[in-house]
Amino acid sequence: MHRLLVALLAALDAVLAAAGGIAVVLAPLTLLWVFGIGDPQWGALWPTSAAIWHLGHFVPVTVTLPDTYLAATGIDPSFATIGLSLAPLAFAAFTALFAARSGSRAAEAGAAVTGWVSGSIVFAALAALVAFTANAPLVSSELWPSILLPSLLFVVPSLVGAFVGSWRVGDDGPVDALRAQIQRMPRTWSGVPELALRGVALTTLGLVAVGGVVVVAGLVARSTQVIGLYQASNADGIGATVIALGQLVYLPTLVLWAVAFTAGPGFALGTDTAITPAATQVGALPGIPVLGAIPDTTSSWLLLLVLLPVAVGALTGGILRSRMPRTDGPEPVGPRLVVALSVAVLTGGVGALIAVASAGSIGPGRLAETGPQPGPLALALGVETLVGLSILLLSPRAGAYDDDFPVHDEVPAFSFPTRAHEPFDRDQHMTGPAPTAPVPGRGIASEAWPSTYRDPDADDTGPVSPTDDEVRERIRAAWADDDPERTR
Numbered sequence: 359m360h361r362l363l364v365a366l367l368a369a370l371d372a373v374l375a376a377a378g379g380i381a382v383v384l385a386p387l388t389l390l391w392v393f394g395i396g397d398p399q400w401g402a403l404w405p406t407s408a409a410i411w412h413l414g415h416f417v418p419v420t421v422t423l424p425d426t427y428l429a430a431t432g433i434d435p436s437f438a439t440i441g442l443s444l445a446p447l448a449f450a451a452f453t454a455l456f457a458a459r460s461g462s463r464a465a466e467a468g469a470a471v472t473g474w475v476s477g478s479i480v481f482a483a484l485a486a487l488v489a490f491t492a493n494a495p496l497v498s499s500e501l502w503p504s505i506l507l508p509s510l511l512f513v514v515p516s517l518v519g520a521f522v523g524s525w526r527v528g529d530d531g532p533v534d535a536l537r538a539q540i541q542r543m544p545r546t547w548s549g550v551p552e553l554a555l556r557g558v559a560l561t562t563l564g565l566v567a568v569g570g571v572v573v574v575a576g577l578v579a580r581s582t583q584v585i586g587l588y589q590a591s592n593a594d595g596i597g598a599t600v601i602a603l604g605q606l607v608y609l610p611t612l613v614l615w616a617v618a619f620t621a622g623p624g625f626a627l628g629t630d631t632a633i634t635p636a637a638t639q640v641g642a643l644p645g646i647p648v649l650g651a652i653p654d655t656t657s658s659w660l661l662l663l664v665l666l667p668v669a670v671g672a673l674t675g676g677i678l679r680s681r682m683p684r685t686d687g688p689e690p691v692g693p694r695l696v697v698a699l700s701v702a703v704l705t706g707g708v709g710a711l712i713a714v715a716s717a718g719s720i721g722p723g724r725l726a727e728t729g730p731q732p733g734p735l736a737l738a739l740g741v742e743t744l745v746g747l748s749i750l751l752l753s754p755r756a757g758a759y760d761d762d763f764p765v766h767d768e769v770p771a772f773s774f775p776t777r778a779h780e781p782f783d784r785d786q787h788m789t790g791p792a793p794t795a796p797v798p799g800r801g802i803a804s805e806a807w808p809s810t811y812r813d814p815d816a817d818d819t820g821p822v823s824p825t826d827d828e829v830r831e832r833i834r835a836a837w838a839d840d841d842p843e844r845t846r
Contacts, residue, residue, distance in 0.1 A: 368476040371463075374456065375512060380408070383407045387406060405493065409497040409499065411449060412499050414446045414447070416445050417508070418443040419443075420439060420498050422498075439722075442720065443719045445611065445715065448609065448610055450715070453508070457477065458518060459519060465519070468529070489501055525537070547692075550700075553682070557747075560674040569615075573609075585647075587647040615729065617712060619663070620635075620667065621709070622664050625728070628727060633652055675698070678751060698744060702744035709736040709740065713732040717730060
């Protein structure tokens with residue numbers, strides 16, 4: 359595909375990624391402005407939408423409550439300024455997935471660098487446009503984080519997607535050179551880098567799946583509390599819809615909290631709070647319905663949730679073990695140990711990123727600290743996945759030698775019948791068989807036997823081969839007829 363066309367398509371992907379995320383916020387807020395607010399201020403619609411989009415891309419947002427609202431509600435003026443930094447990760451996930459897909463398609467088209475640069479520049483320009491036009495007296499954010507953080511959420515996944523696509527189809531450049539360097543390594547070591555990256559991808563997907571299952575189980579088990587909080591809010595149809603949409607965009611954040619809860623360290627929902635399988639210590643919680651799924655007390659049975667990350671590691675180890683090459687002798691332990699340690703360390707790094715991405719502030723005072731801590735979560739996930747990886751990745755492979763060196767107890771049958779054994783007849787060997795009519799498929803016709811092997815008493819009416827003297831005489835006569843001088 360032509361590079362200009364790849365650049366245009368990558369730019370279009372960047373426009374769709376930015377516009378899609380903003381439209382998800384702008385459309386419901388527009389309906390709320392029209393039907394839910396009696397005298398809406400249209401000038402605040404765009405700053406509000408942009409602030410939510412920025413918050414979804416890890417940009418801290420500052421909300422300033424007006425004095426009239428403070429006087430009407432009786433809120434302490436010290437709480438007039440609220441800092442929000444807990445990101446609704448649905449926006450970040452949408453941008454990252456869209457960017458990774460764009461980079462991968464550019465690599466498959468043979469222009470990975472062109473597509474990555476084009477998409478990144480266009481998305482950064484759109485992020486700057488939103489940042490310069492979004493600030494308002496009540497909702498604001500700093501300028502440079504508003505440009506840098508959304509741009510990084512497109513640039514980095516797009517680069518990863520371009521690398522993965524180039525690795526899959528080749529690029530005749532640095533990726534193929536790196537592949538050639540890796541392939542020059544010994545056979546048992548050449549697949550270690552790819553197996554390590556594949557392993558951390560599998561553990562990440564497995565942990566996210568476990569977190570989703572835990573969230574669903576918590577909502578089902580404590581559905582009464584969730585419904586009660588909905589009823590206590592006294593919201594009408596439009597208000598209930600806004601609450602539901604707000605909880606939906608925070609659903610990925612709740613899944614990451616569930617991963618931290620399953621791993622053991624848990625997460626905080628305010629200052630001096632802890633929600634773990636071993637113990638739960640929380641105070642007054644915001645009246646958000648989905649927070650009703652958080653257990654008030656814990657049980658010793660919840661400690662068994664730690665086995666889920668171990669199971670994810672074991673499953674990953676089994677998949678990686680099946681992709682390792684077999685050897686003629688005992689399998690070397692070194693490559694398997696390096697793969698296990700690499701996957702465990704990288705999974706711990708993913709745990710630290712999970713904690714950073716899902717932590718922040720959701721209000722003033724004690725609500726300024728929510729989410730898991732990076733260090734404990736990274737250590738817990740690294741150790742738990744290492745235990746699971748060791749179960750199948752470092753254990754001896756069952757039946758390895760039987761599969762590599764099969765033993766056949768029976769002699770294989772041939773596709774043609776064997777010749778029947780006949781006793782040796784010396785007289786027949788000396789005189790040859792009697793002349794018989796040739797039979798198709800049985801022996802050699804008698805006319806093909808040399809005369810010295812024929813029966814002396816048989817009537818030899820067939821042609822007789824000339825002797826050597828007769829042959830020389832015939833050649834000499836032919837030369838004499840052609841040129842008489844040759845006989846001299």
